[in-house]
Amino acid sequence: MNKRVTLEMPEEMHQLIVEYASEAGAEPDDYLRQMIQRELENLQDLTAAEEAMKRIRSGEDKVVSSEEFWRGLDD
Secondary structure, eight states, X not given: OOOOOOOOOOHHHHXXXXXHXXXXXXXXXXXXXXXXXXXXXXXXXXXXXXXXXXXXXXXXXXXXXXXXXXXTTTO
């Protein structure tokens, strides 16, 4: 189910969204939705990377070279 959100923003920001949406051939609402989706995906990736770094620092996971990684996989 979709939810409607009302957002106040400076006129300059709104104008930029309208301009970029037009250049992309999209409606401003669709363009903004896509921007938010990309940012949410970036935040998920960042969270996953931070979790991986915690596991590496704690010794739970280890970093190996690409040579070490591929060694034995062809067997």
